[in-house]
Amino acid sequence: MSQTNRISGGQIDRSKSLRFTFDGVTYSGHAGDTLASALLANGVRLMGRSFKYHRPRGPISAGSEEPNALVELRSGARQEPNTRATVVELFDGLVAQSQNRWPSLSFDAMAINDRFNTFFTAGFYYKTFMWPAAFWEKVYEPIIRRAAGLGSLSRLEDPDDYDKGFLHCDLLVIGAGPSGLMAALTAGRAGLRVILADEDFRMGGRLNAETLGVGDQSGADWAAGVVAELASLPNVRMMPRTTVYGAFDHGIYGAVERVSDHLPVPMAGKPRQTAWRIYTKRAILAAGAIERPIPFENNDRPGIMLAGALRAYANRWGVAAGRRVAVFTNNDDGLRTATDLQVKGVDVVAVIDTRSGGPLLAGIRHLQGAEVIDSRGRLGLTEITVRSAKGAVETLRVEALGVSGGWNPNVSLTSHHRSRPIWRDDLAAFVPASDAPAGLIPVGAAMGDLSTHAALRGGAEAAAQVVADLGHGSARYDLPKAEDAPVAITPHWYVKSDKGRAWIDQQNDVTVKDVKLAHQENFTSVEHLKRYTTLGMATDQGKTGNVLGMAVMAELTGKSIPQTGTTIYRPPYTPVSLGALGGRSRGKDFKPFRLTPSHKWASEQGAIFVEVGMWLRTQWLPRKGETEWRQSVDREVLATRKSVGICDVTTLGKIDIQGTDAGAFLDRVYANTFSTLAVGKCRYGLMLREDGMVFDDGTTARMGPSEYVMTTTTANAVTVFRHLEYCRQCLWPDLDVQIISTTEAWAQYSVAGPNARKLLQKIVDQDISDAAFPYMGAGEITVGGLRARLFRISFSGELAYEIAVPTRYGDAMIRALVEAGREFDAVVYGTEALGVMRIEKGHVAGNALNGQSTALNMGLGKMVSRKKDAIGVLMSQRTELVREDGLRLVGVKPVNPAEPLKAGSHFLKTGAAATAEHDDGWLTSMVYSPHLGHHIALGYLKNGTARIGERMRAVNLLAGTDTEIEIVSPHFIDPEGERLRA
Amino acid sequence: MPDLVLKPLTALGHDAPLTESLGPWTLTERADVALASLAPRRGRAEDVARIAAAAGIALPSPAMSAMGAVFGSFWMTPEMWMIEAPFDSHSDIRAHLLGLFGDAASITEQTDAWVRFDLSGENLPHLFEKLANFDLATAPEGAATRTVIEHMGCYLVKRSATQVTIYGGRSSAQSLHHALKLAAQAQA
DSSP: OOOTTBOSOOSOEEEEEEEEEETTEEEEEEETOBHHHHHHHTTOOOOEEOTTTOOEEOOOOSSTTOSSOEEEESOGGGOEEEEETTTOBOOTTEEEEOOSOSBOSSSBGGGHHHHTTTTSOTTHHHHHTTSSTTHIIIIIHHHHHHHOOSSOOOOSOOOSOEEEEEEEEEEEEEOOSHHHHHHHHHHHHTTOOEEEEOSSSSTTGGGGTOOOEETTEEHHHHHHHHHHHHHHOTTEEEETTEEEEEEOGGGEEEEEEOSSTTSSSOOTTOOSEEEEEEEEEEEEEOOOEEEOOOOOBTTTSTTEEEHHHHHHHHHHHOBOSOSEEEEEESBHHHHHHHHHHHHTTOEEEEEEESSOSSOOOTTSOEEETOEEEEEEOSSSOOEEEEEOTTSOEEEEEOSEEEEEOOEEEOOGGGGTTSOOOEEETTTTEEEOOTTSSTTEEEOGGGGTOOSHHHHHHHHHHHHHHHHHHTTOOOOOOOOOOBOOOOOOBOOOOOOOOSSSOBEEETTTTEEHHHHHHHHHTTOOSHHHHHHHHOTTOTTTTTTTTHHHHHHHHHHHHTOOHHHHOOOOOOSOSSOOOHHHHHTTOSGGGSSOOEEOTTHHHHHHTTOEEEEETTEEEEEEOOOTTOOSHHHHHHHHHHHHHHTOEEEEOTTSEEEEEESTTHHHHHHHHBSSOOTTOOTTBEEEEEEEOTTSSEEEEEEEEEEETTEEEEEEOSTTHHHHHHHHHHIIIIIOTTSOOEEEEOTTTEEEEEEESTTHHHHHHTTOSSOOSTTTSOTTBEEEEEETTEEEEEEOOOSSSSSEEEEEEEGGGHHHHHHHHHHHHGGGTOEEOOHHHHHHHHHHHTOOOTTTOSSSOOTTTTTOGGGSOSSSOOTTTTGGGOGGGGOTTSEEEEEEEESSTTSOOOTTOEEEOTTOOSSGGGOOEEEEEEEEETTTTEEEEEEEEETGGGGTTOEEEEEETTTTEEEEEEEEOSOOSOTTOTTTTO | OTTOOOOOOOTTSSSSOOEEEETTEEEEEEOSEEEEEEEEOTTOHHHHHHHHHHHTOOOOOTTBEEEOSSOEEEEEETTEEEEEEETTTOTTHHHHHHHHHGGGEEEEEOGGGEEEEEEESSOHHHHHTTTOSOOTTTSOTTBEEEEEETTEEEEEEEEETTEEEEEEEGGGHHHHHHHHHHHHHHHO
C-alpha cells in the first residue's frame, strides 16, 4: 500500500524506506517515522480497541501520553505488549499486532460490551459482584481476570539483556525542547557536567512539531544546530531515547535508556535497555506540556486527535491524518493547527472555536461560539456534528479532527516527593509548586511558560542560576528571537449532552457520565473518583484525562478546581519494563556465587552442590554405583563415625576480634563468659538478641591475650558482624576493640572421626596428641612450614579438629587431606552428612534457631551467665520464658524403627484430638540415622526434659501422617562426650 | 609430613594469575600482593602514626589511598587501613607488621580474603558507570572507596587516570570477573 497520506516536508529521511507489518499487512515508512506516523501515512487510523467497551481507537497524541494506540511490538520471545505506537521508532522489519480484540481489529466480537455500556458504568464491579459471596472466588474473579488486560505475554523467556548503571553530573536537564536545549547549552558552555535526556529519539521537542522560527531559522533547524554543538562538548552527555522516570531522594533520578529498541535485534553484547541512576547536583525539568481534549459525544473515533498532535504529524512527519480536517478549540494554540495544515495544502473544513469574539482566521471557516457535539464513522471518523453559536446544527464531512482544550504543564516529576501543583486561572492548568524536590527546577512549558521565547528564556535563566550556585561564575547566553504569544484560553471543559458518552480517559473508557455517577454516589474526592471510575489508571496514568475528570467534578460540585483537589503523580513517569529494573540480575546471574576453597576439587569428583545463601556447598559426593542420595549420605556418615571424614567448613563466619577490651566485649555480646578463656583454648558461645531469644551460636578461640577469633553460623556471618559493629561503635565506644571479617581469608576443613588425629598428624608439623593439643584447644601451627591454625572442636560428636590454611592453599589442602586419609578410608562429606551427625549428637542448628527460642528452650539455659550482664540476658528471664513447663529440646524416635518421621510434625498425647489446643510442641529437624538404623529427630516439647521416655504421637496434618514416637535424650550418640575427648 | 608442599591457586582457581583484554581495557588478576588490616588500639593513634611514618607506611585520609616504596595503603573505615605489600617479601605480612607496631595496633591477616583485579586503559569511567556508584571521572588520583558491584561488596582504588584496582571477596572472584566481562562487553 502506498503512503497515501504522506505530504511534503517533515524531518524524515525519504531516501530510506523501511518496511514493516501491522496485523500481518506490509507497509512502508521512512527513517524518522514512528509506528503511528507511518501507519497514518499509509491511511491506517484504526490501531487499537479500548479496554472496557472494545471501541475502535486510533492515536490521539504523538507522544508518550498516548492512551489508545497500544500495540504488541515484535514477535516471538521479543514480543512486548502495550507499546505506544506513537513513540515506537520505525525500523526495517518491524512487526506489530493490534491487541485486545477478537478475532480481528476491524471486527471485534467483544465490542458487544459497547452495546451493554449502561451496565458497565463506574462502580460496575463493586455493585455487580456482591452476591452471592461464594461466587467471588470461583466464578466472578476468574471471569474478570480473563477479561482484564490489554496485550498478551509471549510466555517465552526474553532473549535480550538489560543493564543498569550509574551516572554523575552537575546538571541533569530533563527534556530537550526549547527550554531544555537552552538550559543545556548555557550550562554546557559554562563548563558544567551536563546530562541532557529526552524520551524522544530526535531532540528538539515541540520545535520539531511546529513551524515557529527561532532566530532566523526554523525551530527544528535551530534545535538541530544546538544538538550538534552540545554533542561536540566533552562535558555534555546527550541521552536521546532516555526517559527520566522518577525523582528520588538526594538528587538521584531514575532513567531508562532504550539502547536497542529501535533495532530489530540488539547488537552483540549490548543490552536492550539500561536503567540508569543519575546522581546530580541540580536538575532542570524541561518536560514540556501535554495537551488535553474537550470531551464531546463520541469523541473517541479514530481520526479525532489532539490538535497539537495533528499538526505534529504534518510538520514533523509529513503526514496528514486526513485529507479533510477540522479543528475544535478553546484557545489560540489550537488555531495554529488549522493554519499549519492549510499551508500544507490540507483541506481545513472548519475551525470550531468555543470562544466568541476576537479576530477571525483568514481564509478558513472560523465558527466562533460553536461546539462539536457528535461524530460518526464506524471504524474511523467520517463526519462531525457542529452546533453554532446560534444553535444551528450542521454536519461536516471530515477524516480528522484536531481538538485542543488547552495545555497541562508536565508537572509529573515535581510531584514525586508529594508536592502538590498549584492552579493558575490564566492558564487553566496546574503548575509546579515551590516545594518540588530540592534541586529540581521546572522551566518552560513544564512551568507554565508556554511561548517559545518564555521557554528559551526560562531554560537559560535557570541554567545560569545553577552555574552561579555551583561556583562556576556567571554564564552568558544570547536568547534567539522567538514568538512570545500570550496564552489565550477560555476554559471549556466538556460539551454538555444528556444522552451520549463523552470520553475523558480513553484508555480506561471513563466518560463524563461516569464522573457524574461518581458524584451522584458521593465519590467526590479525587482519590475516590479515581478508584471508583478507574480514571487515570493503566499505562498512561491519566496524562490527558486527569485534569479533565477533576474539572468535570468541580463543575458538578460547584467548587473551583483547586478546591476540588489536585492531581499528583508517582514514579514511573511512563511504564518501565521489569527487565530494565532487574538488569543483569536474572537466571544464573540473579546473584553472585561464593565458591568454597574445595569447590574445584569437589567439582572434579562430581559433587552435588547446594545453595547456602550465596555459597555453593558440597551437599554430598556420590560414588560410582550410588544412584540415590541416601546411599551417599549414609556412607559418608558411617565412614566418618567408623574412621574419619573431611568437610569444608570455610563458609562459617570468622571474625577477628582484637583489642585490650576484646574479652570484656565478648562477655557483653555472648551470654556466657569469654574473658576467662585461656589463651590457646576455644569455647562454645551463645549470642542472644536484645529480646532474650537466641541469635547465633559458634565457637570462639582465644589466640592471644588481646586476640580472639569468633566463628558464626554460615547464615548469620554478616548479621553477627553487623551486630558487633553496632555494639562496638554505638553501645560501647569506650571499649578498645577492633573487628574485621576473616571468613574468606582462611580455608577451613573439619577432620572428624576416630582417626582424625592420625590423619592430621601426617599433615601438620607439630605434635597434636591429646596431651599436646587437648579438647577445645586452639592455636597457630604450620603445615609443611606454611602458617595454619588448628582448633579441636567437634560438631559431629567425634574426635574432631578444624584446620585452617590461607585460602590460596585450600585446594591443595583438600587434596592433601584426601591423599593422607587414603590409608584410613577417609571420606569427604557434605552438608547432608553434617546435618545427620549434628542431629545424632543433639546440636541445634537453623531450624531450632528460629528467633523465637531461648537458650532454656534449647537445653542450654545454664550457659546464660548471671555473673555478668550481657545483651539479652535480662529479657531471657521473663516469666513466660522461664516456665518450668515451657518448650525444651528433646530427641525423638519412632516406636516402630521401620517408620519414618516427618519434619514439621506436631507432638500430641496418645488419644488427643489433632487440634491446636492439644499441641505439645513440634519436630524441628529429622534425619535417617544410618548409625542407629532408624529415623531420629529433634524437637521442642512442652516440659520436654521431664517427659523423656514418654510415648506420644507426631502428627503432620499436611502430610497426613500420624506416627507413634518415644521421647528420648537429644544426644543419640555418645551422650557423655567420650569420643570427642579421646 | 614435613615434605608436604601445598601449591597455591589464584582466586580464579588457576595456577597463574589471569591477564586478559576486555575490549579496550586490560584486566590483570593480582596474586602478588599481601594484605593486612591495621587499626590503632584505643589511645595509640599517635604511636601508630609515628611508627608508620618511620616504616614508610602512609595512613591516608578517608576515601584515599597512598603508595610508598614498599607499602601501599588505603583507608577502609574510621581508624582502620588496609596495608599492601609485595607478597614475595611479605607472605606473612601480619608477622611483619606486628614486629613494627607491637601492641599499638590490631593487625589482621587479609591477604587471601580478597581477589584483586587491576583494570587499565583509557576512559575507565566509561566502564565503571556500568559497575559501581562511584564517580571515577572526578575522583582524585588515589581515591579509594567501598562500593558494590553486582551485589558484591568491593573496594575501589583509583591508582591513576588509567588504572583502577578492585578488591572483591575472594570466594566470589569468578562472579566478579564475570560481571567485569559483561560490563566491558556492553561498554566496549
